[in-house]
Amino acid sequence: MSDDAAGGAPAAPGPTPAPEPAPAPAPIVRAEGLTKTHHGEGAPVHAVRGVDLTVRPGEFVAVTGPSGAGKSTLLHLIGGLQRPDGGKLWIGGQRVDTFREARWAVLRRRSIGVVFQFFNLVSNLTVADNVELPALLAGASPKAARDSRAELLAELGLEGRERAMPGELSGGEQQRVALARALVNHPALLLADEPAGSLDSKGTREVLRLLSRFHQRGQTIVMVTHDARMASAADRVISFFDGRIADDAQLGGGRREKPGGVSRVLDLKE
Amino acid sequence: MRLPLLALLTRGPAHGYELKQDLEKLLGAAYPQPNVGQIYVTLGRLEKSGLIEGEDVEQSGRPNKRTYRLTDAGREAVLAWFEDTAEEPRVRxxxxxxxxxxxxxxxxxxxxxxxxxxxxxxxxxxxxxxxxxxxxxxxxxxxxxxxxxxxxxxxxxxxxxxxxxxxx
Missing domain, CATH: 1.20.1280 (Monooxygenase)
Incomplete structure (x- = not known):
């Protein structure tokens, strides 16, 4: 699903022809000097101050840090939910910081899935419609949208809940619906903003298990969390303080491809 | 290790290897496995201090195995253990x-x-x-x-x- 996003090569110093021994795949996310300041009442808040970040295909990156450190703002900038004041941003090799809302909407529909702490489902649509809607908006036929929805809901253990309204579901179930909605268009990038922030420990485990499962299949994920247990499921943890990256750590000692390593972390028995 | 072993013996007499297995089964693989030598040493000390009593049981073709039972003093020690609250974990x-x-x-x-x-x-x-x-x-x-x-x-x-x- 990265084909459509690989279009325009950036005019700025190119990220792709880096003089590295092995040709690395184009990053899913590349940010340079990303900056965002919130102007509200009182003093301006420098939420993101000159962040450089590269996320490669297949990575599962967690961003942790104290509340108010700017980690959610960073995620929103990457997903185009907020616009940076400065810096450059590429998604799938395409320069996007200059995009207006209409182009962002298209990009998000095709290439970026987002899940939020409070699910943000459409409360007067059924579970099935919540999941099918983004597929239809992206141009899928009604049948294709139904098929994708059925497949995802089965996968997420929500068979039989298609006709339910979001309000009739538990928090954990609502987050699974939100995950299905985010993934229905097979986005190259999944963004998760405190996805277990309003769930109990059972719901948290469930969401983690599913994120890990999609990651194992190659889904690129960037997740903001204050929960170290969530963060340790990722293979890279960025510590965010005061609008800046304080540390960027590969877990498990660098690139891990050993069988049964990260892949089995949360493969809980059903 | 002393008090967990005593507490297990409140269920009835047992020998050292049995106690090791029971402990493993109860605590799972997560807990550092108690080694059997350590258990025998501890049982020896508990016997010396009068909290348990040992008795050799003959086995055909194998060395005797020693079975332990809790004494009244041992039962008191277990009671006192449950009465007490544990210490807080220490800051690193x-x-x-x-x-x-x-x-x-x-x-x-x-x-x-x-x-x-x-x-x-x-x-x-x-x-x-x-x-x-x-x-x-x-x-x-x-x-x-x-x-x-x-x-x-x-x-x-x-x-x-x-x-x-x-x-x-």
């Missing part, structure tokens, strides 16, 4: 000392220390997640033990975050 004082002394010595940067320590905790957290996943889901005691370890570690990570906020 060694890292704290490093953090306190880094600026004094000028030989290490506190933020670097914090980042390094965080990486270690995160990796441990990851190992614990793996362990929780590989352990029997139905062994509640073992799962709770792992969850306890994770919550402690979460607290340590939260504290590192506070240190970083203050010292950055």
């Amino acid at each position: 004082d060694e890292f704290f000392m490093k953090l306190a002394l880094a600026p004094q010595s000028g030989m290490a940067d506190p933020i670097t220390l914090i980042n390094r320590q965080r990486r270690q905790y995160l990796n441990t957290m990851r190992d614990l997640s793996k362990l929780a996943a590989s352990e029997d889901r139905d062994n509640k005691i073992s799962q709770l033990l792992i969850e306890g370890a994770m919550l402690h570690l979460q607290a340590d990570l939260d504290w590192l975050e506070r240190c970083q906020e203050e010292l950055e």
